[in-house]
Amino acid sequence: MMPQTRSIKRRAGTPLSAAQPYHPLAMVHQPTPANSPPASAGLPPEAVLALDRVDKGFVVEKKRVAALSEVSCAIRPGRVTGLIGPDAAGKTTLMRLCAGLLLPDRGTVRVLGEDVVRNPLAVQAQIGYMPQRFGLYEDLSVRENLDLYADLQGVPAQERSGRYRQLLAMAGLEGFQGRLAGRLSGGMKQKLGLVCTLVRPPRLLLLDEPTVGVDPVSRRELWQIVYHLVEAESMSVLLSTAYLDEAERCAEVVLIHCGRILGHDEPRSFSRQMAGRIWLVRAPALAKRTLQRELSRDPAILDALVLGTSVRAVGRDGTPPVLANLSDPSGAEILPVAPRFEDYFVATLKDEAADGESNRIALGGLDRRTNGNDVIAVDNLVRRFGSFFAVDRVSFRVRPGEIFGLLGANGAGKTTTFRMLCGLLPITSGTCTVAGLNLRTAAAAARGRIGYMAQKFSLYGNLTVRQNLRFFSSAYGLHGARRRRQIDWALATFDLEPYAASESQDLPLGFKQRLALAVALMHEPEVLFLDEPTSGVDPLARRDFWAQINSLADQGVTVLVTTHFMEEAEYCDRLVIMADGRVLAEGTPEEMKERHGGGAGSEATMEDAFIGLLQHRQPTGATP
Template sequence: MPLPSSIKDKNPADSSTSAAVLVFDQVKKTFTADKTTITALDGISCAIQPQRVTGLIGPDGAGKTTFMRLSTGLLQPDHGTLQALGIDVIRDPLEVQAQIGYMPQRFGLYEDLSVQENLDLYANLQGVPQQTRNERYARLLAMAGLEDFRHRLAGRLSGGMKQKLGLVCTLVRPPRLLLLDEPTVGVDPISRRELWEIVYQLVETEGMSVLLSTAYLDEAERCTEVVLIHQGQILGHDRPEVFSRRVTGRIWSIRAPHVAKRSLQLRLSNDPAVLDALILGKSIRVVSHTPETLHLADPPPEPYSIEPAEPRFEDYFVATLKKNHRPADSPARITLGQNNHRIVDEDVIVADNLVRRFGSFYAVDRVSFSVRRGEIFGLLGANGAGKTTTFRMLCGLLPISSGSCSVAGMNLRTAASAARSRIGYMAQKFSLYGNLTVLQNLGFFASAYGLRGQERLDRINWALDTFALTPYSGSEGQSLPLGFKQRLALAVALMHEPEVLFLDEPTSGVDPLARREFWAQINSLADQGVTVLVTTHFMEEAEYCDRLVIMAEGRVLAEGSPESLKEQFDEQDGQETTMEDVFIGLLQTHHHG
C-alpha cells in the first residue's frame, strides 16, 4: 500500500530537536537477568519529528519495546535525558502519560465486555468529557469499520478486529503523540492494511505524530522515516528509500525453471558470492556481497537467468545484520532419524468434509483437502476464517462435529491420542513454561513424549546443539528473546521425531533473520520426509509452501500451488502478482460476490 503523498512529502529526517515530539539524548538502559547485566539501550540519541509516521525497526531483542516504555515514562533510564512533547519524561512521567497514547503489544481489552463497554471504560480512565464521547466514538468506530459491532463481546471479535478495537480505545482521548508497539503482529493482510489506513488518517486529519515499531519490514516502507535499531544502538535514521539505495547493485532475481525453488534457494544460499537468498514468487531474490556482476561459483543447470532487481528496505536490513552475524549463533541443519523416509506420494493428512459447529455457528463448514508426505502445505485465511479451528481438529485438540480426518494413517475420531504421538505441534504463542529454564523445558517435554534414560539425554543434547541453545540452557523461557523462544518451541516439537509437524503462525512477530533461519530448518525437515502443515499471516511465507488452501467464513475459497493461484490474477502495473495480491483479491471477490 503506497504512502499517502501528504505524509510522504514531509521533510526528510533531520537532527533538529526544536520541534521534535520525542527527543532521546545519550539514553542508556540496562536490565539484570540471571545475574547478568543486559544493555537494552546503549547511549542512544535521536529526535522524532512531528506529524509523520516514524518506524522503529530492528530485530528481536534490539531494544524497541524498551525504547517505547522509556518514551512513556513506564521505565526510567540509567543515564541520559528524554523529552516527550516538550515535557521532561524522567521528572514528569504522569504528565507525559496524560498527553500521549500508547498501545503495547498485549493491549488490555476486557473480553467479557462489549465493544461499547470497553470504549466507555477507557474513556472513564482517560477522563474524556461525557459530552464529547458520542461524536468521538462514532468517528473512531467508522474509521476502524467497527460501527456494526458495538454490542459484540470483545472476546468474540477476530484477531484483526481486536487490534483495531485496542487502537480505538487508545484514541478515545486524542493524543498528540501515538506510540504503537508492533500493532500488526498476528493479523491478516487485510486487517494490516486497515490498521495502516487508520494510522494514515490520524496523521492527515488530526495532525497526530506516530511512532510505530514492527518486525514486518515491508511496513518500514510505509513510514515517512525509519529509526533502525540493533543491539541497543541506532544504526541509522532516515527515509526508508535512503537505506534501500545503499544496496543498489547488489540485488538480483534468479530463475531456473527446471530446479525446485527450495533446492535452488539452498544452492544459492551456500554460494560464496551470495549473502542472502529468499524465495519470492517464481524467482530467488539474492543479495550479493559486492555491487558487481554476480558470478556464481556453482550456477544452476541451464537454462537459468540472473537479472538485477530494485533494492528495498529489507535488503539493506538483512545485508547489514547478516554481515555482523556469527555462524556459531545460528541453528544447525536438523537431521532426523530414518523413521520419515517412506513413500513420498502417499497422503499423510486427509480432511474429508470436515465440520465444526459451536451451537448453530459453523466455524468450519465441509472443508476437504489432502497433504502428501514431505509436503509443506499452507492453511491461510483472514482472522476468523476457521483455519485455526481446522488446524486444531487436525491436531486432535478439538473434537470434530462431522466429516472425517486422518493423520499418519490414523483416524482422529477414534485414535486421536495415538495420532498425537506421531505429531509435532508448535503453537502460535509457543507452548513453553516461562518459569522453567531452557534445559527444564526440554527435559519436561522429552519425558512427556515418553523418552527415558540415555535416549532422553541424547535428545536434550541434540536440541541444545542443533538450535544453538547451550548458552541459554540456564535461562528461564520467559526471559528469552522471541527468536530464541521460537527455536526452543521448535526443538520441543521435534523431540520425538514426529512424522507430521503442525506450525500455527510460527514466525509471528519474529524478525527477518530469525524467519530465514526457521524456514531453512523447515525446508530441511520436508526434504527428509516430514509433512508440514503451517498457518501464517505473512504472505511471503506462503511462497515457501508446495500447495495451500485459502479459507473464508469456514470454507475453502481456493486450493493450489502459489504459482497456480497467482496465474488467476493479472499483474499490477507490470509487477509480478504477489501472494498478498491473491489473498486480498480472493477475499474481496468473496465478500462482493
C-alpha cells in the first residue's frame, strides 16, 4: 500500500494546450496582488534565490489544497542545489514561483535580488527555466528550434553562431543541426531542451526533473553539462529529481514533503544520520525476491531493496535482522554497509503502516496456454522503416513466471521491439510467439493474453478513475457481473476508491501509475508488458510498485519490462541490453556486472555495467 499522505496533484490554472509547445520564457506579467507583502529585509543578501514564509494553495474539486506551507530557504550561488521530495511534495510549484509563473498567496520570493512578485520580468530576464515538459517543435530542425528560442530570448543575431557552436559541442549535437527534433532520441531531446534554455546565458538555471525518461548515458551527459556551466560560467542551478542517486551529486539538497521543508544541508549530512542501520543480507538458499519478502516482514526492518543476489536492508534502529528467522538460513550472512541519501529519504518518509503483504496483488487462476514452454520466443526479429533497421535480427526467450528486462540507450530499438511483442506494430521479418500465439498470424488473439502498461500510462485524462476502468474492462471483453467484480477488485486492491470520481488527469503521478497497472490487469493476463512504468515516480512509489510486480511473478505472471532506472534491473531474473537495434548482451544482472562492470567486481552497479557495455561496443557494420 502506498503512503496515504500524498494528496491529489495540484494544477496551476488551466492546462496548457497540447497543440503548442510550452515556452517557459514567453511569460506573461501577472498583476501584483493588493495584499502583497513588502520585500523581507531578513533574507540573506548573498542568496541567488530566497523564499521567506511562502504559502501557495490551489482549488481542486472545490476544495482548497495547500501546495506549499511556511516554506523558507535560501540557495547559495555558484553551486548545484537539489530539490528532493516525493510525488506532490510541492517541487514544481516551488519552481514555478521562483520563475515568476505563479504568485505566492503569502510570503516573499526573491531571485537574484529581485522581488518576483513586484518585478517578474526582471527576474525572467536573468534566469533559465526548463520545466518537465519542455516544448520543442518536433517538425522543426535542431537549428530552427535554437533560432526560435533565441528570438524569444532576444539574443542578438551576431552572438548566436558562437553560442550555438559552444552549446551544441557541449551537448554532443554538433552533427544534428539539420535533423528534425521529432527524430531525435529521448536523451537527445532532453539535451536539446537544455541547450535551448541556455541560448541566452542565465545567472540562475531552474531544472524541473531534467533526467526523467533518459538512459544512464544521457543522464551522465546532462550532469556533465550542468557542472560545466557551474564551473565555466559561474552559473547557479536548482534542480529537482526523482533519482536519489542524483541527489548525491548535488552540493546541497532541500528535502520537501507535503509542501514543507524537512531539511536543507549537504547530502552526506543526511546520510550520516543513518550510520549503523544499513546491512547487506545474503542467503544463497533463497531466491532474491523471497529473501526480500521475508526481510520486509521483520519488525526490525523498515526497507528491503533487491541488490543483485543480495538484499539491502534499512533498520528502524541499530537492530539487525535475525537470520535464523529466515525460512532457510543456511549459508546466510549479514554485512554492515555505508548509508546513502536514499536511506534517509526512505526512513523519513516511508509510511510506518506499510508492509510487504499490503502490496500483494491477488489474481484468480491464470489460464496458461504455454504448458511450461517459453512464454515469449523471439527469433531473428526485424523491423525496418524504409532503409532503416530499427530492430535488426533480435532473438531471446522468456520463461514462465520470469521478470525479464529489455534495456538499452534511447534509440536502441527496445521500444520498437516492445511494441512488436505487444502486437501493436507489424513485424518485418522473423518469428515471435507470445503466450503460445504467433504474432504474425494471431496478433489480435495474443493481445487478449497480454496486459500492457505504457510509459505515458495511456489513460483517458478527461474520464474518471471508474470510467477508465469501465472502458478498458469492456475493451478486454469483460461484461456484466464479471466486469463489476473486476472494477470493485481494482478500486480496492489499488486504494483507488477515494478517487473513483476524480478525472485521471488530476491524479498525482503515483496514483496514475496505480490506475494504469489496474487497467492492465483487469482481464488477469498471463503476460504483463511494462514500458518504463516508474519513469519520474519517487523512490517510495517505485518500491510499492515493484512489491506488487514481484507478487504477480510469484503467482506465475510473466513480466517483460523496459526501464532506464538501473536499480530496477536488479529485480529482473534475466535481461538483454540493446544498442543500434541489436542485442549486445544477455544474462542475469550479476553476470552483467561481472562481465561489464569495469573491473569493480562485487562493487559494480548495473549502471556501471550498462555504460561500460555501451562504451566498449564494437561498430555494428553494414545493415543488411
